[in-house]
Amino acid sequence: MASGLSTRSAAVLLAAVVLAWGTNWPVTKMIVQDVPPLWATALRCVIAAVVLAPMLWAQGQFIIPRRGDLPVVFCTSILHLVAFSALVAAGLQFVPAGRAIVLGYTTPLWVAIGAAMFLSEEITRRRAIGISFGLAGLAVIFNPQTLNWSDRQALFGSGLILIAAFCWAGNIVYVRAHRWISTPFQLVFWQMLLAAALLAIIAWFAEGPPHIAWTGRLSVLMLYSGIVCTAFANWAMTMVNRSLPAVTTSLWLLATPLLGIISATVMLNEPLEPSLFLAMTLIIGGIALGTVAGGWPLRVAEAKR
Numbered sequence: 001m002a003s004g005l006s007t008r009s010a011a012v013l014l015a016a017v018v019l020a021w022g023t024n025w026p027v028t029k030m031i032v033q034d035v036p037p038l039w040a041t042a043l044r045c046v047i048a049a050v051v052l053a054p055m056l057w058a059q060g061q062f063i064i065p066r067r068g069d070l071p072v073v074f075c076t077s078i079l080h081l082v083a084f085s086a087l088v089a090a091g092l093q094f095v096p097a098g099r100a101i102v103l104g105y106t107t108p109l110w111v112a113i114g115a116a117m118f119l120s121e122e123i124t125r126r127r128a129i130g131i132s133f134g135l136a137g138l139a140v141i142f143n144p145q146t147l148n149w150s151d152r153q154a155l156f157g158s159g160l161i162l163i164a165a166f167c168w169a170g171n172i173v174y175v176r177a178h179r180w181i182s183t184p185f186q187l188v189f190w191q192m193l194l195a196a197a198l199l200a201i202i203a204w205f206a207e208g209p210p211h212i213a214w215t216g217r218l219s220v221l222m223l224y225s226g227i228v229c230t231a232f233a234n235w236a237m238t239m240v241n242r243s244l245p246a247v248t249t250s251l252w253l254l255a256t257p258l259l260g261i262i263s264a265t266v267m268l269n270e271p272l273e274p275s276l277f278l279a280m281t282l283i284i285g286g287i288a289l290g291t292v293a294g295g296w297p298l299r300v301a302e303a304k305r
Contacts, residue, residue: 010243013236014252022259024229025101026267029092031221037089038203039210040222045081045196047226048234052189055235063186072178073190079171081195082202087164094157097264098273102141102280103161105257108287109134110169118173126289133286140279185238192230250291254284 005013031040056062065073092100109131115121123131140146141158148154203210212218240249257280264270 005239005243007243010240014240014244014249017233017236017240018253018256018259020229020233021253022101022256023263023267024225025088025092025104025260026097026264027221027225027229028089029097029100029264029268031218031225032089032093034215034218035212035222036203036207036210037093038086038199038207039212041082041085041089042196042199042203043222044085044226044230045192045199047223048230049189049192049196051227051231052192052234055231056186056189061183061186062189063182065187065190066181068179068181069187072175072180073187073194075174075178076171076187077191077194077198079167079174081191082198083167084164084171085195086199086202087160087167091157091160091164094153095161096270097268098261098270098276099141099158100161101257101260101264102137102276102283103158104165104168105280105287106134106138106162106283107165107168107172108290109138109283110166111172112290114169114173115176119177126292130286130288130290133289134283137279137282137286140275140282143275146273146275183238185234188234247291251288254288254291257284 028040035043053062088100088104095103112121112123112127112131116123147158237249261272261276261280265272
């Protein structure tokens with residue numbers, strides 16, 4: 001193995017990533033109760049950049065991006081780290097973390113459709129069935145019996161999360177078409193740094209100067225989100241991708257939304273809604289079907305969540 005990791009060590013790291021990404025949703029919801037969403041996302045990126053720089057330097061991976069990689073740096077920063085992360089943080093102000101997680105993980109469905117439209121990737125029969133399952137899960141979430149359509153805040157928040165999933169999907173489609181010069185991990189510091197700068201500028205005009213009442217609890221939540229859920233998770237996924245088959249890692253990562261719902265129940269006392277589990281089963285089942293069918297368009301190296 002190029003990374004020098006045993007299968008067992010890689011599996012432990014992958015489990016840690018699933019834990020980090022799953023718990024990041026309720027953690028973010030707690031953060032935005034005290035910090036405006038744009039500033040919260042900007043601070044998370046700053047913390048991650050500060051941690052990633054010495055990690056890259058210590059591994060001899062710190063580079064200046066080459067001109068050919070600048071488009072993917074800008075695309076990932078704008079569509080994923082700025083748009084997706086900020087929209088999710090904003091949406092979590094209005095919807096439960098469990099619902100947001102399921103909506104956010106519809107991303108592979110839109111990737112499959114986008115890849116067929118822009119990259120001429122074939123939608124096989126099994127993928128088509130998987131997409132149908134996912135859309136059925138989405139219909140369950142927006143069913144008037146499970147979502148109060150007179151609650152404008154709930155609709156607005158759900159819409160923000162869904163738009164975030166579209167942005168993430170757009171980034172993944174572009175990333176698939178990009179001709180890489182450097183590795184994704186070598187560029188992640190610059191993506192975080194650019195995203196932090198853009199978010200800070202947007203936040204200053206949209207939310208005003210930050211007035212944050214720092215507490216020990218808030219500090220721990222911010223550090224956890226920036227260090228564990230972002231910096232560590234990116235490094236860990238790089239190591240895992242060198243050690244385990246792509247299908248294996250893709251299927252393991254499907255445990256993330258399930259863990260997210262469970263952690264939201266434990267950390268936020270959110271109710272376990274049967275309709276939410278039905279929706280998640282349809283969506284994740286559809287993605288799993290597409291993955292086993294020969295490679296769903298969502299690659300592990302591009303998940304970053």
